[in-house]
Amino acid sequence: MAYISLYRKWRPSTFEEVIGQKYVTQTLANSLRTGNYSHAYLFAGPRGTGKTSTARILAKALNCVEGPTPTPCNRCTACRSISEGTSVDVIEIDAASNRGIDDIRDLRERIIFSPAAARMKVYILDEAHMLTLQAFNALLKMLEEPPSHVVFVLATTEPHKMPPTILSRCQRFDFRSVPVTLLVEHLARIAADEGVTAGESALRLIARRARGSARDALVIFEQVISYGDGSVDEGAVAGFLGLIEDETLIELGESLAAGNAAGAIRTVERAYEEGRDLAQFAREMQEHFRKVFLLQFSELNPEDLEVDEGTFEGLRKQAKSFTSTRVVHFIQSLRETAKEMQNTSSPRLLLEEVLAVMACSELDTSPQALAVRIESLEAELERLIRRGSDAGAGAIKEKEAFDEEETQDFEIEEAAGPPPAVSAGAPIDLATVRKSWPKVKDRVKEKKITTHAFLLEGKPREVGEGEIVISFPPGRSFHRGELEKEDHKRILEQALEEVLGIELKVRSVLEEEPSQPVDEAGGGEPKERERSRPNPVSAAEPAVEPEVKKTPAHHDSGKVKMVKDIFGAEMIEEIKLKE
Ligand SMILES: [Zn+2]
Incomplete structure (x- = not known):
């Protein structure tokens, strides 16, 4: 038939x-x-x-x-x-x-x-x-x-x-959502006519999953028939619905492993369009990463985790591609998020934001995330040392320099003083800077790809005595804000000096802002900096602290804005390149 x-x-x-x-x-x-x-x-x-x-x-x-x-x-x-x-x-x-x-x-x-x-x-x-x-x-x-x-x-x-x-x-x-009882009657009529044996409890499961949509009920019913070789009992339906679930979660984990924030967000969009409870979905993701975590530490088989072979392979792959510190961080974030989602008017935006940050670990400035990044740097270093090749030795030096740089950042921020004064160099005009701008960007890209990603949205607007003003279009306040942070700023300043042979202090503005003298700009937006500054003490400790009290990232409307900005930018791709 x-x-x-x-x-x-x-x-x-x-x-x-x-x-x-x-x-x-x-x-x-x-x-x-x-x-x-x-x-x-x-x-x-x-x-x-x-x-x-x-x-x-x-x-x-x-x-x-x-x-x-x-x-x-x-x-x-x-x-x-x-x-x-x-x-x-x-x-x-x-x-x-x-x-x-x-x-x-x-x-x-x-x-x-x-x-x-x-x-x-x-x-x-x-x-x-x-x-x-x-x-x-x-x-x-x-x-x-x-x-x-x-x-x-x-x-x-x-x-x-x-x-x-x-x-x-x-x-x-x-038009109203179709009640479950009516959907069950409808499915029973069709089953009888098509000569399919179907138990009422099985049909009830399908009807509930269809969430009031007669069309979805029929589509699921049809898929269950082919999945269960024509028989529709409760076990077959539960198995089939669970299979969709497992596939979705594996796909989501793969997106996160690939640093593909857009992919992870698409999965949430789909779940949302299917009318699913997103807080429940977040809890299922948490459960998914619990399985990944278990696989990192014990020899288990598919039965232990109650999944089929295909899902098991997917879980195993993810157990290898994530560090356990990162998986623990995922579980913690998702648990907090699921809780927060009950009390927000836009649970979808919240979940998407958290997933974007989970996918691009570069964007996550929480102590746990920094621990994850340090851990991956250490692992990389160890790997290179073990390999011991010429190419490896070169890379080690680079990595060490990078680590040193990071440490310096923390020291400066800990001192909480103003950045060291930069001596003004010989005058230089805007035309010269613009001509060399592609070279500057290339140099920045070699140093740090995220800095380059933020810089792509800006262009040089003014060159004054010892200062260069980079302007960003109105919708790019996130990029501008990131480039104002010390570590990104220093990289750009270094690149400028290497290309132009002159020391310039970088200041970033949004296009509608009038450019102000350096002195006034120095005190600009202290709160924003305060908030996004990583905690130097926790950051130095690779171990995950279970009881870190921290304002959840999603209370920060700046971060919501950030996610929106990301959706419109190529930044996600840029970050992916680095992985
Ligand atoms: Zn007619």
Whole structure:
């Protein structure tokens, strides 16, 4: 038996077959009975609850040879062409990919023509909230005076994003999440018809996982059938759902290991779109890394961890690619995050932020993260010493120099005094600096790739006596702030001196800021520096302190901003290169 696309096969073809939306379908059927239908509808509600299916049934009801009728025949040419999606008069538009003014203008030119074969032209705009403001305005003109042969159905999962002017022109119907009991009945009917044996508890598991979406319920049901070789019992369903879970977590761990913050964030996005409880998801990630940690210390088999062979291999790989200190740090961060997520209005943003920091250890300035970085430097050093080759010896020197530099930073910050005065060199003009700028950037890149990543967004604006001003575009305050930090600043200053042969003190500004004299700028934003400065005492200790009291990173709105900045920048790629 072919099980392909149960969802298409069981798509409702009459108002009565739409499950869980009785209020909507009855009202629509009544209006068709009395000929009292509207020319603009808004179908609002969660995904997979039957919005576009109902829109198609409405199109059939209007165009059926027996219509307008609340019960389209589903046999006539009009009904069949609409069911098959071949009708030239029923046009489905995905507003997510046709959201611009030109798409809507195009539509406006076409609606004036009478339908080719049917009675009415029906335009179904899916994800209508995605339209641009201009497109909405053009649409509004059509909704104000629709030709008598046109009906619009705007479907959306996010009605609050629609302009009030549009909403007021539409007759609105709210689609509800389908209750579990109705989904179970629906699945049981389909199972009986398809000749599949399925226990009620198994169907209940599927229905719960579908979270009110009839479409998702059918998609999962179909996958379980092929996963369990046709039998659908509770064990098969639980196994299948767990498998998706394990795959997702392995994928997430791989993204983190590769320093791929964007990949990790995509996983969260997907979980969010599936309507999952993200705090629970964070706890599952925590559990995932607990397994990774266990594998680093004991000889275990798949049964011990209750996972299948494929997942076990994935876990083993991750046990090798992360240091145990880093895994412990992950577990701690995720535990704190899961707790924090209960008390925030934007749990998704919080989780994404934490994952971005977990992926790019460079961005994490907590004592634990610094311990992780020191540990990896030590490991690298040890590896090179063991290898003892010529190339290795060169690299060791480099690493030692790097360590020394880091130590110096801490000493200076510990003293909490102003940075040492820099003597002004011979005058130099902006044109010369700009000409040499690519060389300066290359030199910075050789020294530290993160400094280079931040610098990419800035450009030299002024050169004064012993000072150079780097300006950043308005949206790049994070990059500018990072470059103001001593370690990045020093690297740029060194590069400038090496390329231009002159000592220049670096100052970074945002483009809208007027550039001020050096003296005033010296006291700028002391709080921000205070906050982002690593704790020198803890940082010197490689061991993880279990009871570190620390303001969670996500209370810092600057960090939220940072994550947003990262999404728009190539920085993630830059950092990945270093790994
Ligand atoms: Zn018909």
